[in-house]
Every structure is written in structure tokens, then in C-alpha cells.
Amino acid sequence: EAGVVQSPRYKIIEKKQPVAFWCNPISGHNTLYWYRQNLGQGPELLIRYENEEAVDDSQLPKDRFSAERLKGVDSTLKIQPAELGDSAVYLCASSILSGRFQFFGPGTRLTVL
Amino acid sequence: ILNVEQSPQSLHVQEGDSTNFTCSFPSSNFYALHWYRWETAKSPEALFVMTLNGDEKKKGRISATLNTKEGYSYLYIKGSQPEDSATYLCAFIYNQGGKLIFGQGTELSVKP
Numbered sequence: 001e002a003g004v005v006q007s008p009r010y011k012i013i014e015k016k017q018p019v020a021f022w023c024n025p026i027s028g029h030n031t032l033y034w035y036r037q038n039l040g041q042g043p044e045l046l047i048r049y050e051n052e053e054a055v056d057d058s059q060l061p062k063d064r065f066s067a068e069r070l071k072g073v074d075s076t077l078k079i080q081p082a083e084l085g086d087s088a089v090y091l092c093a094s095s096i097l098s099g100r101f102q103f104f105g106p107g108t109r110l111t112v113l
Numbered sequence: 114i115l116n117v118e119q120s121p122q123s124l125h126v127q128e129g130d131s132t133n134f135t136c137s138f139p140s141s142n143f144y145a146l147h148w149y150r151w152e153t154a155k156s157p158e159a160l161f162v163m164t165l166n167g168d169e170k171k172k173g174r175i176s177a178t179l180n181t182k183e184g185y186s187y188l189y190i191k192g193s194q195p196e197d198s199a200t201y202l203c204a205f206i207y208n209q210g211g212k213l214i215f216g217q218g219t220e221l222s223v224k225p
Contacts (some may be wrong), residue, residue, distance in 0.1 A: 003156060033212075042117070042202055042215030043157075058210060084188060091157070099144065102213065103156040 004105035006092050012111045018080035025073070025094030032069055034077050037092040043091055049075065050098060058079065082112045097113070099113045115139055117205045120157035126193050127224055133189045134219040135165040136203030140184035147213065148177055148188055152199040160188075160201075193223040 005024040013019050025032050030051055035043035046065065048056040050071035060067065064083070069075040081088055089109050093102040126132050126196055138146065144195045146166045151157040161170040166181040174191045200220045204213035 040122075040217065042204070042217045043118075043213075044215070045150070045212045048212060101147070101159055102164055103159070104149075106156045 002008070004092055004094055004103055006108055007088075008108055009106060010109050010111075011080055012093060012113065014113050015084055016043075016081040018078065019082050019110060020078045021092075021093035021110075023075045023088050023092030023105060025092070026103055027074070029094035029096055029103070031095045031098045031100075032071070032075050033093040033095075034075070035093065037089045037091060037107070039088075046077070049100070053097050055098075083109075084112050086110060087112045093103075115205070115207060115214050117203060117214050117216040119201075119203060119219050121219060122217065122224070124222040125222045125224065129192060130193050130223075131189065131191045132193055132221065133187050134201055134221075136186045136188070136202075136205075137217055138186070138214075138216075140153045140182060140183050142207045143181045143184075144201040144208050145177060146186050146206070147204045148186070149204065150199045151202060151218070157202065168203065190221075193210050193221070195223045197221060200221045 007022050032049040034046040037043040046060045049069045067077045079108040079111050091107045092105045095102045119182045120135050121204045147162050148160040149157040161177045163179040168179040170177050179186045200218040202218045
């Protein structure tokens with residue numbers, strides 16, 4: 001069974017540029033999560049989807065971050081414009097249902113110069 | 114504010130040493146605790162899901178215990194090997210369907 005796929009694995013951009021990350025969850029997993037992990041800290045939830053619906057986006061900085069999960073499968077997370085403080089690892093995870101075991105992708109390491 | 118603390122932040126041991134880490138979490142409204150291992154450049158890998166007070170889980174040389182009344186979980190590694198080198202994360206869920214609240218992780222380095 002294929003795991004959670006994320007791309008790109010690494011991204012280096014200059015500040016004020018836009019950037020987008022893509023996630024393909026495990027087939028059949030209804031719940032999809034985006035996390036951000038800053039250096040020396042644990043991952044923090046940015047947004048959680050149940051199928052197409054964003055059910056928890058309280059930690060998503062909505063002035064510059066946006067996300068979508070069209071058709072309840074793949075998801076993209078966008079930052080526009082990026083700031084220096086956005087440098088982090090962005091993790092995608094999926095689970096069959098909310099509250100169940102989560103399976104993580106390898107993450108995208110973003111560096112904003 | 115729900116806070117999950119892990120200690121130590123980092124640990125350096127020799128091959129063959131046994132080691133343990135601590136995860137502290139709020140003792141009220143407990144639903145589940147997850148342990149993950151995250152090797153560099155790889156996906157975080159689930160180790161254990163723990164739900165009941167007194168739970169003990171084991172996977173090879175790694176085991177974990179859970180005390181929900183006092184709000185802590187221990188992860189033990191017996192006879193550490195270089196391949197055990199990774200960051201070990203615990204994550205707390207405080208109600209069914211709730212989000213994972215992660216600790217900051219314990220970075221383990223095992224020297225041959």
C-alpha cells in the first residue's frame with residue numbers, strides 16, 4: 001500500500017514569493033491534516049479536512065496561507081507571500097477517520113531566504 | 114492551553130545502552146497518546162497508540178507505558194542500536210476526533 005506522498009521534498013525561495021505544497025493521502029483515508037514543524041518544536045496542526053470540508057483551520061494564518069482539498073483526495077497548501085518565519089517542515093498526514101492513527105508523509109522542507 | 118512536554122530534549126548513548134524518555138501531558142479529558150519515531154529525511158513512523166491507564170505496549174526492543182491519572186508516558190529502548198537514532202515524538206489527543214498535540218520530541222543519537 002502506498003503511503004502519503006508529498007512534493008516537493010525541498011523548496012528554497014526568496015521572501016515575498018509564493019509557494020505551494022502538494023499531498024496525496026493514503027487511498028480511502030477521509031481525514032487529511034497539514035502540520036508545520038519549526039526547528040526544535042513538535043509539529044503543529046495547521047488545518048484538518050474531513051473529505052472536502054476544512055473542519056479545523058483555527059491555526060492557519062489566513063492572511064497568507066490557503067489550502068484546498070478538491071474532490072476529497074489530494075490537497076494543496078499555499079503560502080503567498082512567504083516570510084522568513086515560514087521556514088519549516090510542512091507535513092501532511094491522513095487517517096481513516098478523525099482521531100484514529102495518522103500516517104505521515106516525508107514532509108516538505110521550506111527555506112525562505 | 115494544552116501542553117505536552119518531553120524530556121530530555123536530546124540524548125547521546127552508546128550502542129547497547131538502554132534508555133528511556135518521558136512524555137508529560139494534561140491528565141484531564143484524556144483520549145489517547147501516540148508515540149512516533151522520525152528518522153531524518155523519512156516520514157514519522159507510528160510506534161504505539163495508547164488509550165488505557167496502565168497500558169504497556171511492546172514492539173521488539175521498544176516498549177511504552179501509560180499513566181493517564183498522573184499524565185505521563187515512558188518510552189523504553191533496550192540495548193540501543195545505531196538504527197534507533199531518530200527523534201521520538203509523543204502526541205496527545207484530548208477528545209475523540211480531536212487533534213494531535215505534539216511534544217517537542219527527544220532526539221536520540223546512538224553511537225556504535
